[in-house]
Amino acid sequence: GDDLDAWLSDSSLYKRTFRNCAIISGLIERRLPRGGEKTGRQVTFSSDLIYDVLREHEPDHILLQATYEDAGTGLLDIARLADMLKRIRNRIVTRRLDRVSPLAVPALLEISKEMVAGEAHEDILHQAEAALIEEAMRVD
Structure with a gap:
């Protein structure tokens, strides 16, 4: 459902998937111009910032679509999870x-x-x- 999509959009799972898509697309470089390597923190900061800006200003951006598709089918089966949540609505037992x-x-x-x-x-x-x-x- 929409609540699940909203929650996942803010999750580290989507941000990490976006980071991978951004690196593959060439939007974010792992290497610095003089041949050095960026730290993981630098790559994460760059990708998280770009992810947040795109979500706010270009929610239909192709990299965001690729991120949702990749995370939705590769890491989680979002459609199956959403269907399951609809089926069990109001019948969740907590132990x-x-x-x-x-x-x-x-x-x-x-x-x-x-x-x-x-x-x-x-x-x-x-x-x-x-x-x-x-x-x-x-x-x-």
């Missing part, structure tokens, strides 16, 4: 679990793919990721 559901692991791992400042933060994320995987795979 508190003692541990992470194995079905949640891919979503949690997707979060850890975002850039984090400093190696200490990355180490913490890797430890948390390992703990989540271990917990999800545990058989009682």
Whole structure:
């Protein structure tokens, strides 16, 4: 539905997909003019800024269309997800679990793919990721 599209448009999933489309299209260069490499943070900042401007001023831009198509079919099957949400409307059962559901692991791992400042933060994320995987795979 529209709520799902609006939420996904603001998500890091779409921004990361846009970054890949922008690099492939040549809109964003990974290399600096004198042969150096841009940092991941520089590429992310550039692509996020362009993504936000295009969404606001040219929502039908071909790169945004490619991003939605790529994310909608490659990373998520948006049409199936939207259909499923329509079918189960008002019949969602929420349960508190003692541990992470194995079905949640891919979503949690997707979060850890975002850039984090400093190696200490990355180490913490890797430890948390390992703990989540271990917990999800545990058989009682």
